[in-house]
Amino acid sequence: MTTSSIPQINVGLIGGGFMGKAHSLAYAAMPMFFWPAPAIPVRHTIAEVNEGLARTAAERFGFQNSTGDWRRVIEDPNIHVVDIATPNNSHAEIAIAAAQAGKHILCEKPLAPTVAEAKAMLGAVRRAGVVHMVAFNYRRTPAVALARKYIEEGRIGRVLSFRGTYLQDWSADPSGPLSWRFQKDIAGSGTLGDIGTHVVDLARYLVGEISAVNAMMHTYIHERPLQSGGADKLGASDKNASGPKGKVDVDDEVLTLLRFENGAVGSLEATRNAWGRNNYITFEIHGTEGTIFFNYERRDELQVFFNSDPADARGLRTVYTGPAHPYGEGLWPIPALGIGYGETKIIEAYDFFRAVTEGTAVRPNFEDGYKTELIADAIVRSAQQRREVEVEPVTV
């Protein structure tokens, strides 16, 4: 019964896990929030590892069709957008196939477990001329977008330094199972790729390109119980904890200093072994005229200090994002009604579909994802060599 001129765009989603859920929510909710919407995403087909799982996922996530073979999504000429929400080591194969089929692509992060794959993916989407985005969704937190706005408008002056963290605790328990996230051949790296790259993305978004790093990496728990089932339940103790164990070959902690091209300096800490920290993505940015602090666990808020305030009334103020801030008109009518994880994905979908239908640029794209891999690669080399190393240049 659609009578408006808003285009309907058919989406094929590959992967029905936690990320599949988040993306499905975004497709359903985006036009509810941003209206007139750039497009009405149609949940056309969902792919899972077998037909049964796919059928259930379709009912749960509101898709019209399901398939046990992701190649059916690529081959379907009615599908305009391919959304890749699978483990890291399958991103490249799927994305390159989708690009060759002319699909626009939204790919979960990190882009790929290796620099080589990320580079190949960027080459593929460039050759195909399709829209491409990598889902570093935390850029889309309204408070993070507000931080970027303040910086771009010069309101904290020139950036001097950046300190970022991403701390979780779901892997602090040694009885947690050896899921794919602890296996280098699937995940590529551990904490670094899983969550550290989110901070790298935020640093690049807010401060600029990173030229060199100086890092330490550490594994705290060297073996874990072999997993009884296939699920990726973060942090749950495995029922087979007393059974056989397998080797963890990825990092539990990464610490690095950062040198930016524009002269700023900084640091980054990421670990999933920080008891009591849940999704503790924080950054503090010092500028010549002010300071910004953000903590995702209190993501409705951005703290900002302006040195131009009156001498007797200067302090970090806590701004609750709402209609007066980036994306606010589309979200909730007053601040603090509540930004959840879903909203970051709804905004991501909004920007992605604007790019698809309006031809606008969208970031972070596969080039950003590739650059992040180059930085992650430099961090690994630096930690091995115990010295500062430069980030390799883009060569696509």
Add this chain to the structure above:
Amino acid sequence: MTTSSIPQINVGLIGGGFMGKAHSLAYAAMPMFFWPAPAIPVRHTIAEVNEGLARTAAERFGFQNSTGDWRRVIEDPNIHVVDIATPNNSHAEIAIAAAQAGKHILCEKPLAPTVAEAKAMLGAVRRAGVVHMVAFNYRRTPAVALARKYIEEGRIGRVLSFRGTYLQDWSADPSGPLSWRFQKDIAGSGTLGDIGTHVVDLARYLVGEISAVNAMMHTYIHERPLQSGGADKLGASDKNASGPKGKVDVDDEVLTLLRFENGAVGSLEATRNAWGRNNYITFEIHGTEGTIFFNYERRDELQVFFNSDPADARGLRTVYTGPAHPYGEGLWPIPALGIGYGETKIIEAYDFFRAVTEGTAVRPNFEDGYKTELIADAIVRSAQQRREVEVEPVTV
């Protein structure tokens, strides 16, 4: 292509404003979060004040049909659930008609602007035997449900006192327009009905029945610019601020002491004139063995103190709700990914549809809504008489 045994339930939604958006999101998202879902809500028909608005709302919110006359929803035999998301003074007429038509009803809060209407609504749903719920959604914040769990399990002992607030600032600007929320004949009351009743509902949910109140009510801004358009944009300055003004005849602030049937005491403050407070719903509960504190602006968190902790390690701890807490298995896989406003409505829908399909009881229902009106009525009388007054009993 549904193959499972999960029932599809057709919903008719009346009202396409902010609340229509929130409810539509809940219908789309509920099965994505809670799986197997008690039902798949089908967005069947949406009603707005005219056909054009209704058609746009249908496209935006994903409804199959639209109508400019809410009675079409009531009359449609294919619709099982009527969802009332209109201004307060229309709730009774719609709800009573829906009950007579045998529809299950989800009604926005406050139930009605007068005690008499609330009573009539309760009578109607009781006679019809339908499922009924009033949308005091803040009960569904996981941290609030966790507070209730702690109290029920005796973990803070016997409750001694309750202090609740609901503070906003969108009406602090005197150039904000004279919307229906400032008009007694539509809204019934001002701050009290709009937001104060949410705290009353939380007090009843967490502590128990309120037997007497002792209140002050105050209007700070006595006239406001007549509204140029029909929209209910909270807090926006009106472009016609220099034009003609109309009289505000509702309260801007309500303060009351509370006496509970179980012997506990307490207080409540609600105002929409508190600069810098956005959706500052807080409660602090002192028990014989501990304390609970909650602030909705940081709704992922519940603070709790147990006097049984070791003497050198006692303090309010900040619990981030997640899979280990009420509703957590259905929400996000780790704490602090983020509970937003949407999640409270998604959980509300989940509990409502469980009641519809499984025959379980659901609270808060129309009796709760009616009791809340009796308490609001006592607050008004107490403020007029400047003395403690008892809450009238339920007489349905």
Add this chain to the structure above:
Amino acid sequence: MTTSSIPQINVGLIGGGFMGKAHSLAYAAMPMFFWPAPAIPVRHTIAEVNEGLARTAAERFGFQNSTGDWRRVIEDPNIHVVDIATPNNSHAEIAIAAAQAGKHILCEKPLAPTVAEAKAMLGAVRRAGVVHMVAFNYRRTPAVALARKYIEEGRIGRVLSFRGTYLQDWSADPSGPLSWRFQKDIAGSGTLGDIGTHVVDLARYLVGEISAVNAMMHTYIHERPLQSGGADKLGASDKNASGPKGKVDVDDEVLTLLRFENGAVGSLEATRNAWGRNNYITFEIHGTEGTIFFNYERRDELQVFFNSDPADARGLRTVYTGPAHPYGEGLWPIPALGIGYGETKIIEAYDFFRAVTEGTAVRPNFEDGYKTELIADAIVRSAQQRREVEVEPVTV
């Protein structure tokens, strides 16, 4: 070896408990902080209940002389200032004698356990023409003085409402002993006089005179173990907890609404039964142009919101007091080095000695102490009568 013109003022201190310690610290430290000092307080004589205790107190607190009879202090012509730091029921007798002897007086709070005594004390100091001060020291927290400055300068506009709390937990344990603080004949009242009056003083200081109150008072724990020793160790469990018990005849909790002469409204909660709250003196003040929030547990900080801030950067800012704020030049060289309890008493001494040597007015004085008793009296009557009652006028 003093060569400057700064006068030395001899102080006689009566009472060597917790308050004696705090005042002794203030006398020693005041010139170190505020220089040139208005006076050098000389710790001349300390009185305790017997000669032995007095001698130890003199050595500990740095006094030149000691006595087991407080009348010796009053009679000594070399003593200029009498400092009363004894239980409440002895304040009147000592203060009236000191006034008659022409001493300037600093008296601990509350001024007296009854209105009649407070009135007599005010009469006595007025007749004697001496400087008098009541030690509601929390006014002297720099952040509180800053709040007052903001309000006086109109920076949050006209005050609309005030919400104050004073929560502690040292009496939450029913095995805590029946000290004098739980006995009406010594303390006058319980929570109300002990800590509630501090909030009354802050409300008067920040907002203005209180014209009417509407209160509830409650006793949670009705009997306690008889005390084994004489000490006033707040909150410690008594070793004789299993022995005989005595009756508590004072309030554990007071809740009241407030009506101010200038039209503002407010509320106050005080209890010593709030687990996890230690010295939780808070106030929130809403004005037509902004909001102020203070929590003594984080006393270096004042939170303030100005509605004149840019639309995209409005929020409660956290101001750390320092050299740019009231009393800051005399305290520490940068903010957040740390304001402790001692600093509030050092500032109190500074203002008191300025009044003594420079003839400036000092507040809060005995009239303030008397007014606070009139308000406390109204709170008691209101709670008994369950209605709003007006505060009696000053009749000295």
Add this chain to the structure above:
Amino acid sequence: MTTSSIPQINVGLIGGGFMGKAHSLAYAAMPMFFWPAPAIPVRHTIAEVNEGLARTAAERFGFQNSTGDWRRVIEDPNIHVVDIATPNNSHAEIAIAAAQAGKHILCEKPLAPTVAEAKAMLGAVRRAGVVHMVAFNYRRTPAVALARKYIEEGRIGRVLSFRGTYLQDWSADPSGPLSWRFQKDIAGSGTLGDIGTHVVDLARYLVGEISAVNAMMHTYIHERPLQSGGADKLGASDKNASGPKGKVDVDDEVLTLLRFENGAVGSLEATRNAWGRNNYITFEIHGTEGTIFFNYERRDELQVFFNSDPADARGLRTVYTGPAHPYGEGLWPIPALGIGYGETKIIEAYDFFRAVTEGTAVRPNFEDGYKTELIADAIVRSAQQRREVEVEPVTV
């Protein structure tokens, strides 16, 4: 009139600036707080750069005698303790002379601007057999001592990582004058020695010896107005800001990774150019069984997480230090009355005089100060070489 057996110890204080004030307060207050006191410190003689300043300092800080020549203090046989509160480049000369004269020594931090001087100082006090302490006072914050207690008792398990910061903003304004703190020949280094060494001390105190570092250092503001007067007013804009400028040859920011001997890793950031951070000394320590977080700006509080808490009630708890915690019996009777900067120095004096009179060991001593210089030296070399370097061993 002292009749007890508590010894009186004569103190000679060299330096009457901010630190002279803090130490004088500590000498006056220590017996008031800790009773029976290990000693009664007698403020015997204060030395300043000339007789006039010294005389004023004596009156202000309560010393019996004054001198314009610090050597008079060393030579006075009646003085038992020499307290060095002068700029960094004079510490070695004074301390070595005092040691040779057999005085016990309390020396402000950092111990000396160079490793060589620090080493000579340690040699001197060892040869003399006197008690020696370096005033890294933040160890004496009760919450920091509580953190140490938790770690020693194994309550957060084995330490995995440490993240420390010391952020201030008093040098962020480029019009602040070129005080001695910006001159390498007097201060030795900038941020690193001034505040970074405090974090190094805390890291060693809480986690253990540091074996290697990997650092960046940065100067943000390369020249500043020549100073008009001699005072060390932190952060004040100079009135001569438009006049001639001089070169800053010290660091404004230091960032370093840390490798501990026990296998833990960590990082440290220190800068005085962080707008809005005042005395932001923080540390977060992750252990195998819990987490600790501390922020000196809220120094009454320690946050701690224990993974042994019930699954539905785990979170960082905020412990307010009081009588149940280290040093608490001597401080204030309930938590949150307020720990200020003074209390850290009062406790420092308490531990120092215990060592002097009871022969107990005291830390941090000159060996700790020397080790801290070795670490600072390694940080400088690492930043120059852009690689990890090992800390040199102690060679006294």
